[in-house]
Amino acid sequence: MTIIEFSVNTAVVLIGLSILVIFVRLAIGPSIADRVVALDLLSANAIAFIAVYSIRNNSTTFLDVGIIVAILAFLGTVAFAFYLGKGKKP
Amino acid sequence: MTLLLALVIGCLYAAGIFLILRRNMVKVIFGLILLAHAANLLIFTVGRLTKGIPAFVPEGAGMLSGEFADPLPQALILTAIVIGFGLQAFTIVLFKRTWLTLGTEDLDLMKTTDEPPRE
Amino acid sequence: MPLFYLLLTGFIVSAVLPFLSRRVKGYSGWVAVLLPLALLFRFLAFYPRIAAGEIIRESVLWVPSLGINLTFVLDGLSLAFALIITLVGAAVFLYAGAYMRHDKEMPRFFFSISLFMNSMLGLVLSDNMAAMFVFWELTGISSFLLIGFSHHDLQSRKSALQALLVTGGGGLALLAGLILLSGLSGTMELSELYPQHDRVVSSPLYPAIALLVMIGAFTKSAQFPFHFWLPNAMAAPTPVSAYLHSATMVKAGIYLLSRMNHVLGGTALWQDSLLVVGALTMVGTAILAFSQTDLKKLLAYSTLSVLGTLCMMIGIGSELAIKAFFVYLVAHSLYKGTLFLVAGTIDHAAGTREVGMLGGLGRMMPFTMATALLASLSMMGVIPLVGFIGKETLYASILELEDWGRYLVVAAVAANGLLVMITLLAGIRPFIGKLPQFPSTPHEAPIAMLAGPACLAVFGLLAGLFPDYFLGSLLDRFASVVLADTLTFRIKLWHGFNEVLLLSFVTFFCGMLFSVLRRKMLPHLKERHIMPFLKPSAWYDAALEALMRLARIQTRILQNGSLRNYVTVIVTTAVALGAAALAGTVSALPAFPAGDVTFYEVAIVSIILFSILLLITSSSRLKAVIALGVMGFSIGIIFILYGAPDLALTSFAIETLSVILFVLVLYRLPRFSTYSTTASRFRDVLIAGSVGVFMSVMVLLTASGELDSGLKRYFAEASLPEGKGRNIVNVILVDFRAIDTLGEITVLAVAAIGVFSMLKLVIKGYPKEERS
Amino acid sequence: MTHLLYNILLAMAWVLLTGEATIPSFTAGMVIGYLLLWVSRPALGGEAYFRKIPLVVLFLLFFLKELIIANLKVAFDILTPKDYMEPGIVAFPLDARTDMEITLFANLVTLTPGTLSLDVSPDRKTLYVHALYVRNADAFRRELKEGLEKRLLDLLR
Amino acid sequence: MRETAGGILLLLGTVFILLSAVGIFRMPDLYTRMSATTKASTLGIGLVLAGTVLYWFDIAIAARAISIIVFLFLTAPVAAHIIGRAAYFDGVPLWKHTKIDELAEDLEKKREGEK
Amino acid sequence: MYSIILATASKYLLLLLQMFSVFLLFRGHNEPGGGFVGGLVAAAAYALYFIANGIGKAEKLLAVDPLHLISAGLLLAVSSTLPAFAAGRSFMTAIWFDTGISLFGKVGTPLVFDTGVYFLVLGIALKIIFSLAEEDRP
Amino acid sequence: MNQIVIIPILLPLASAVAMLLFSRSVTIQRIISLSSSCLLLAAAGWLLAAVISGGMLSLQAGGWAAPFGITLAADLLSAVMVAASALIGFATVIYSFAVIDPERERFFYHPLLQLLLMGINGAFLTGDVFNLYVWFEVMLISSFVLLVLGGTPVQLEGAIKYVTINLLSSSVFLAAAGILYGIAGTLNMADLARIAPRIEQKELLSVVSVLFMITFGVKAAVFPLFFWLPASYHTPPVPVSAIFAGLLTKVGVYALIRFFTTVFPHESIFINDVLLVASALTMLTGVLGAVAQYDVRKLLSFHIVSQIGYMIFGLALHSPLALAGALFYIVHNIIAKTNLFYISGIVERISGTWDLKRAGGVYARYPFISMLFLVPALGLAGIPPLSGFWAKFVIIRAGFEAGEYAVTGIALFVSLLTLFSMMKIWNEAFWKERPHQQEYEGINRYVSMGIAGKAMLLSPVVMLGLLTILFGIFFEPVFRIAESASLQLLDPLLYSTAVLGRKE
Numbered sequence A: 001m002t003i004i005e006f007s008v009n010t011a012v013v014l015i016g017l018s019i020l021v022i023f024v025r026l027a028i029g030p031s032i033a034d035r036v037v038a039l040d041l042l043s044a045n046a047i048a049f050i051a052v053y054s055i056r057n058n059s060t061t062f063l064d065v066g067i068i069v070a071i072l073a074f075l076g077t078v079a080f081a082f083y084l085g086k087g088k089k090p
Numbered sequence B: 001m002t003l004l005l006a007l008v009i010g011c012l013y014a015a016g017i018f019l020i021l022r023r024n025m026v027k028v029i030f031g032l033i034l035l036a037h038a039a040n041l042l043i044f045t046v047g048r049l050t051k052g053i054p055a056f057v058p059e060g061a062g063m064l065s066g067e068f069a070d071p072l073p074q075a076l077i078l079t080a081i082v083i084g085f086g087l088q089a090f091t092i093v094l095f096k097r098t099w100l101t102l103g104t105e106d107l108d109l110m111k112t113t114d115e116p117p118r119e
Numbered sequence C: 001m002p003l004f005y006l007l008l009t010g011f012i013v014s015a016v017l018p019f020l021s022r023r024v025k026g027y028s029g030w031v032a033v034l035l036p037l038a039l040l041f042r043f044l045a046f047y048p049r050i051a052a053g054e055i056i057r058e059s060v061l062w063v064p065s066l067g068i069n070l071t072f073v074l075d076g077l078s079l080a081f082a083l084i085i086t087l088v089g090a091a092v093f094l095y096a097g098a099y100m101r102h103d104k105e106m107p108r109f110f111f112s113i114s115l116f117m118n119s120m121l122g123l124v125l126s127d128n129m130a131a132m133f134v135f136w137e138l139t140g141i142s143s144f145l146l147i148g149f150s151h152h153d154l155q156s157r158k159s160a161l162q163a164l165l166v167t168g169g170g171g172l173a174l175l176a177g178l179i180l181l182s183g184l185s186g187t188m189e190l191s192e193l194y195p196q197h198d199r200v201v202s203s204p205l206y207p208a209i210a211l212l213v214m215i216g217a218f219t220k221s222a223q224f225p226f227h228f229w230l231p232n233a234m235a236a237p238t239p240v241s242a243y244l245h246s247a248t249m250v251k252a253g254i255y256l257l258s259r260m261n262h263v264l265g266g267t268a269l270w271q272d273s274l275l276v277v278g279a280l281t282m283v284g285t286a287i288l289a290f291s292q293t294d295l296k297k298l299l300a301y302s303t304l305s306v307l308g309t310l311c312m313m314i315g316i317g318s319e320l321a322i323k324a325f326f327v328y329l330v331a332h333s334l335y336k337g338t339l340f341l342v343a344g345t346i347d348h349a350a351g352t353r354e355v356g357m358l359g360g361l362g363r364m365m366p367f368t369m370a371t372a373l374l375a376s377l378s379m380m381g382v383i384p385l386v387g388f389i390g391k392e393t394l395y396a397s398i399l400e401l402e403d404w405g406r407y408l409v410v411a412a413v414a415a416n417g418l419l420v421m422i423t424l425l426a427g428i429r430p431f432i433g434k435l436p437q438f439p440s441t442p443h444e445a446p447i448a449m450l451a452g453p454a455c456l457a458v459f460g461l462l463a464g465l466f467p468d469y470f471l472g473s474l475l476d477r478f479a480s481v482v483l484a485d486t487l488t489f490r491i492k493l494w495h496g497f498n499e500v501l502l503l504s505f506v507t508f509f510c511g512m513l514f515s516v517l518r519r520k521m522l523p524h525l526k527e528r529h530i531m532p533f534l535k536p537s538a539w540y541d542a543a544l545e546a547l548m549r550l551a552r553i554q555t556r557i558l559q560n561g562s563l564r565n566y567v568t569v570i571v572t573t574a575v576a577l578g579a580a581a582l583a584g585t586v587s588a589l590p591a592f593p594a595g596d597v598t599f600y601e602v603a604i605v606s607i608i609l610f611s612i613l614l615l616i617t618s619s620s621r622l623k624a625v626i627a628l629g630v631m632g633f634s635i636g637i638i639f640i641l642y643g644a645p646d647l648a649l650t651s652f653a654i655e656t657l658s659v660i661l662f663v664l665v666l667y668r669l670p671r672f673s674t675y676s677t678t679a680s681r682f683r684d685v686l687i688a689g690s691v692g693v694f695m696s697v698m699v700l701l702t703a704s705g706e707l708d709s710g711l712k713r714y715f716a717e718a719s720l721p722e723g724k725g726r727n728i729v730n731v732i733l734v735d736f737r738a739i740d741t742l743g744e745i746t747v748l749a750v751a752a753i754g755v756f757s758m759l760k761l762v763i764k765g766y767p768k769e770e771r772s
Numbered sequence D: 001m002t003h004l005l006y007n008i009l010l011a012m013a014w015v016l017l018t019g020e021a022t023i024p025s026f027t028a029g030m031v032i033g034y035l036l037l038w039v040s041r042p043a044l045g046g047e048a049y050f051r052k053i054p055l056v057v058l059f060l061l062f063f064l065k066e067l068i069i070a071n072l073k074v075a076f077d078i079l080t081p082k083d084y085m086e087p088g089i090v091a092f093p094l095d096a097r098t099d100m101e102i103t104l105f106a107n108l109v110t111l112t113p114g115t116l117s118l119d120v121s122p123d124r125k126t127l128y129v130h131a132l133y134v135r136n137a138d139a140f141r142r143e144l145k146e147g148l149e150k151r152l153l154d155l156l157r
Numbered sequence E: 001m002r003e004t005a006g007g008i009l010l011l012l013g014t015v016f017i018l019l020s021a022v023g024i025f026r027m028p029d030l031y032t033r034m035s036a037t038t039k040a041s042t043l044g045i046g047l048v049l050a051g052t053v054l055y056w057f058d059i060a061i062a063a064r065a066i067s068i069i070v071f072l073f074l075t076a077p078v079a080a081h082i083i084g085r086a087a088y089f090d091g092v093p094l095w096k097h098t099k100i101d102e103l104a105e106d107l108e109k110k111r112e113g114e115k
Numbered sequence F: 001m002y003s004i005i006l007a008t009a010s011k012y013l014l015l016l017l018q019m020f021s022v023f024l025l026f027r028g029h030n031e032p033g034g035g036f037v038g039g040l041v042a043a044a045a046y047a048l049y050f051i052a053n054g055i056g057k058a059e060k061l062l063a064v065d066p067l068h069l070i071s072a073g074l075l076l077a078v079s080s081t082l083p084a085f086a087a088g089r090s091f092m093t094a095i096w097f098d099t100g101i102s103l104f105g106k107v108g109t110p111l112v113f114d115t116g117v118y119f120l121v122l123g124i125a126l127k128i129i130f131s132l133a134e135e136d137r138p
Numbered sequence G: 001m002n003q004i005v006i007i008p009i010l011l012p013l014a015s016a017v018a019m020l021l022f023s024r025s026v027t028i029q030r031i032i033s034l035s036s037s038c039l040l041l042a043a044a045g046w047l048l049a050a051v052i053s054g055g056m057l058s059l060q061a062g063g064w065a066a067p068f069g070i071t072l073a074a075d076l077l078s079a080v081m082v083a084a085s086a087l088i089g090f091a092t093v094i095y096s097f098a099v100i101d102p103e104r105e106r107f108f109y110h111p112l113l114q115l116l117l118m119g120i121n122g123a124f125l126t127g128d129v130f131n132l133y134v135w136f137e138v139m140l141i142s143s144f145v146l147l148v149l150g151g152t153p154v155q156l157e158g159a160i161k162y163v164t165i166n167l168l169s170s171s172v173f174l175a176a177a178g179i180l181y182g183i184a185g186t187l188n189m190a191d192l193a194r195i196a197p198r199i200e201q202k203e204l205l206s207v208v209s210v211l212f213m214i215t216f217g218v219k220a221a222v223f224p225l226f227f228w229l230p231a232s233y234h235t236p237p238v239p240v241s242a243i244f245a246g247l248l249t250k251v252g253v254y255a256l257i258r259f260f261t262t263v264f265p266h267e268s269i270f271i272n273d274v275l276l277v278a279s280a281l282t283m284l285t286g287v288l289g290a291v292a293q294y295d296v297r298k299l300l301s302f303h304i305v306s307q308i309g310y311m312i313f314g315l316a317l318h319s320p321l322a323l324a325g326a327l328f329y330i331v332h333n334i335i336a337k338t339n340l341f342y343i344s345g346i347v348e349r350i351s352g353t354w355d356l357k358r359a360g361g362v363y364a365r366y367p368f369i370s371m372l373f374l375v376p377a378l379g380l381a382g383i384p385p386l387s388g389f390w391a392k393f394v395i396i397r398a399g400f401e402a403g404e405y406a407v408t409g410i411a412l413f414v415s416l417l418t419l420f421s422m423m424k425i426w427n428e429a430f431w432k433e434r435p436h437q438q439e440y441e442g443i444n445r446y447v448s449m450g451i452a453g454k455a456m457l458l459s460p461v462v463m464l465g466l467l468t469i470l471f472g473i474f475f476e477p478v479f480r481i482a483e484s485a486s487l488q489l490l491d492p493l494l495y496s497t498a499v500l501g502r503k504e
């Protein structure tokens, strides 16, 4: 096993683990904002996963998806914030 | 993985139907969305899973050969997702409008259209 | 094709008649009468040929693919009916013009009644069973319109509907019978059926066919137990009663029986049924007349009794019986038409139809009285009128019977005795005795109202005096058709002093007796029904009520307004049928290697499953939306894992857009509340679970098979050279299957328009009605 | 800013000319382009670009250092069971004025682990920062003012 | 060699990502979670992508990776700010050991000033 | 709830996202992307701008009623089917032209079709979002 | 020549686009709508004539040979259905001019109507299973929007049920299409007909056909899947109800016929038994629902259900005669049912109420309108010589020929109840004098209409009424078409060969 193989395999496991951990936060909350932050972090993990997976599968097509995920995750977070802040403060 | 996805699809269907059977309008929407997901994933799975190799003709090659993911189910799902989104957007707003107009989200209180005939 | 054009002209004239009669106002009767008169003369012109034994038949192709054509046949049977229809029709049309002079809706009346006459003619002339049925139904509809002519009156409407339903129901039975019959014989033409008599009666379907046809005939001709609609139909204007409900339409059933006699007759089932039902009707309805006090009702019950007699005579089915049938039929049409019209005149003149209040009109209306007297005598069977011959022949035919059949004579005498009683009450009593106070001042009828009935009555006398001249040859042809034999009869007025004449005297005596009895018993009778079991109208009401109740209950149960129940039914049906289709064929689920599952796949799948759980259990909307988002993203990841980047892109984009949508929509909605009970949740879990299991199994079974898709290979090869694109999915979307995408964007556009208009357009509408 | 654009265009032209779309080729194009621009600066005018490029590089290095140190600090806190945190929300008086300045500064603050820009006061004079380690609010303010804000404003103005 | 470096960067990045995951799990309140972890993930992704670029060493890949990094560095702080701010005004509570809240103090002052 | 930070960020992100969306559109025939995703990203740009700056400014920025984008998109998509008729080919048959520009590669009716999809998707997303947002405006 | 197959889809779309471009001017929209409907009628007539004279037409969209692209195909069944939809579209456009409120017109009523027609025609013409799904969705979303357009409380409430159940059924459709591709590897109907007999996973094929039966059964409103229909069809404005009543459910029936003749000809035994039972219950429950009602629109809505039963019965019998009967029944019912809704709208205009107990007096004042009612009403009840009689006659005959006496008997009984409920409307709304006359002073909205308005209101009614009469009187040529259509359906090879261009 070369270093790159080892690191890719390990990376996948680490990302998988962190996704599970983040999901626990998402599930327990307690506030909506907590969940939103967890969701944001999940999508960050997704981007990382996509990058690692492109190496693992020897295919670069997926990297484009990463950009979209970044854009959309941001938009989603802003939308949730919009919801939370609706009519609350100046 | 087919096994796992079959499980996921089953759960999506079950959860979707369960939610549609609620009296709360918003839950019904969630149920419908789950069903849409379930159907998409179902098409994806029964179109056979091929790991990793997307259906792109490699640069420089004239055609794609070897093992690759079937592009047709993907195209179908894409269409279905988009259509599903249109319907979903409409439905969400419909439910909201209904809530605003009728003042309830309890579906069991919406029976005027089916009022039993009078004697 | 004279017959076809005759009918066609008739229908065209009916369509024009209302406009015409609006034009000529006061003379509309005189104009309208031209139609039946013209037809009458045309049919009379056929008379010699028919009498000579010719049968005129002609055919216009209509729906040859189904063997349905406008085949018309003019033989003794149809000519006899055609003459009655046009003759009585002429009398009625003329009469109605005067009778309804002040009615605004008279044009509509002439439309309906002439439509009826044409239909009736079509019915008796048709040789094709389907064509016959068409006219049969048309008589029903025009009769419906005529019975309900006084449509502001609830009773009229009810009676019209009742007649329509009873005869319509019978019509459907008839239709079924006819279709079965044609299926059996391979033809729709009655004339082609005659030779197949033996085959038909020996078929296992024969009893069904015979019963169905009989039901059709019985309802139309108001045989027991369907007789009740006829007295109720007296809500119609008097000319209608005279025409439809005595002389013609009610005879359609009788006509049908005589027409079908040769196809379906000759069996015990046929003969006995007709005999028994006919006899029951004859006696039962005559008894029912006992307590009636309304002129028209009295006449209606007597009509019922006669119809029963006619039916019974087909049941007897001997040559003599058919002879009696013919004479009785003619006689009845003549006298009953007259008497009904006279009843109308009386009603018109005196303003009442209550027999108890009538009397002494003879002085004011001598011509009417003379007409009525002639008709009454015929009805009572007094020599030398045609009614006498009819009754005599009837008795003779019964006396011919063997065994217990002979005892029918008692019934026949009783029924005819009752007819005598009715005649005395309805035909004679109003003209004699003291003149009481009337709501209006009585006066003699105008010529238009007199001419018709007088003609009919006089013809009854002539036919009685010279029966052989007027009826002889027609009778021969008539009986030949009914019995499918070449027959020759002699018909005479006087047969000498014999058993039959004695019975006539007895009949007359009984009539007197009944009259006396009735006067004694009437006050007591009013209070309660005679023989309640003879009141099937109560059955009708009960059936209708039961039907309505059933309808309401089933609607309340099925269409209960609860979306959940609707969904439950649909889902359960789907799963049950799906499982039924699958059952037995699948023994074991296919095995999938578990080894190819990686850690991150398990992670993704568990995330999806957990977010489903989160979604179901979440108590806040936003939490649910977030769970949905996570699930959508995870599914996107699965798309990435299995080589579908475009799918992943799209689903991420859609998920995000959905989130924005939810956020914009949901923030003003109230808290998520739970409404359903634990029990219903448990039930739902079962249903939902079964759906889940079913779909999982389907996925596994499907994915376990081999899939050799030529499409996949084709797309891979053609995408770049022919589709000019390396992204095969996109090439499919914008080229190979671009129509899908065209439809897809249309959906989006409409959805956007829908959202926009739903938010912006709120119409108040007509608040009073909107929510009903 | 136009100079940066020119520089990138030149680099792309280089890539096209060499027909070698690789990172080294692009980098070479950038360097060559920078040099060319520097050479022809009298013709083009605008000294700022050449003065600021080193500043940008320095700033980036500074920020990277801050980023890594802060990250490690936080990482230590996360990984050890005991919490060393003393979190708080501090009001930071802004010297940054324009929208761009405020936004950039606030974002950089947020990007550094352990701090989070919570709100800008309506008069745009105060930035409220949530921080994990606020031993002393004034010291925190001073550190931020002299470190990040000063360097950033230097770069931008 | 280049690939090995890429692998190491990859590993390093994922470690940061895991750290941020643990952080979001462990930290006591929303604000500490956010300020502690969200950016760790930004750095983590940056490292992972850098590793990817090193691995492929292709300008198209680099362009994409750099786009992602730039975009993340542009948006992540904005996202964190906007959600933190919304949460604060929505009333998401601070950790009980929070030392100081000058925002609340200023708001209080302002409210009194208005009175 | 106005945040100067988000508002400023939305302005430069707007440009960036729009550019990226066009990129996705034109490249979609060969790489992941296409009119649909492109249109959604463009819509995301405006959505972001709307959230940061309010519906009024977003509508002013867009300058046209999204409905017109929908009509234009549908019109483009429908008209892309017409050249096939003119050429006497089967309905919707693609007609291609070669261009020298590498990003575009070959230009043909499918690309016009996809552009129609782009505008339509942009239009519907904005129409829905703006309608909902306007509803909240007092 | 083959290109005309696309016109019924493209024309409404193009006109909808044009109308969206002129979204400000209702007048221009009306002009476009009317001319497009005229053209569509002409095109549909042309298509029908072409198919009758020249046999089946098929068009490979994009020039991609079947089964790789999407095939549009017009056999007789499709051509007839398209003609019917064009006719109803045309009539409804005119009727709408008279009754639809200006607000709804401004909010895209006309383009939506065209898009609905586009979806319906697409569904009739496509030869591809997934494409059928797409057209179903186009049709559905247009119907959703038309259903709620105006946003009155009942509309919304009805829409909730309609939308939810239809989306549920769409999801079943999608799953079925997916599984079908998963076992057959193709979506082209002709290709499927060719491949289906060779598929090894037989049991899956029958489950798929069950799923299709469910999804189309929901759209067609077959027992026990019909509840959404009586819950919603009475809520929108009359022309919308009318076009829904006339066309939408028939698309479901069409799909059932298409699938269980052309696509799954070998899957019929189990399916036919189920369909047979379902048809009997559909007829019965539908008509009982109608009998119970006193709201005209609800009554008519339940009748839709009941009559679907007859069509399904014809399909279940699966003989040439039965199918021909079912096809004719569909066309007859499309015309008569739409017409009845139109007239009910006129009656409501006159009497100001939908409630039969409060309505009345139409016959006395408006004998001509009353006759116009009688034509479709009696037609629906199967009274000869109107078209409904033949529809009933052929089906009954086919039922007896197949020996299905019980269901045929039910069909006969149901036709009696149909007559009963039609005459109930007649008795209450037409014959009866209106109760509480004074309450309704000035409520007659018909009398105040201009001559042009009345003409637009009545002309579709007269047109459709005439058709009901003409189809009855000149039944032979119509039946010939139905018969050859049914023979085409029962010979799937014809379809396959026409689409795939080769014999197997």
Ligand code: NA
Residues within 6 Å of the ligand: D109, D110, D111, D112, D113, D114, D115, D116, E035, E039
């Ligand atoms: Na920070």
Ligand code: NA
Residues within 6 Å of the ligand: B078, C733, C741, F034, F035, F036, F117
């Ligand atoms: Na697309």
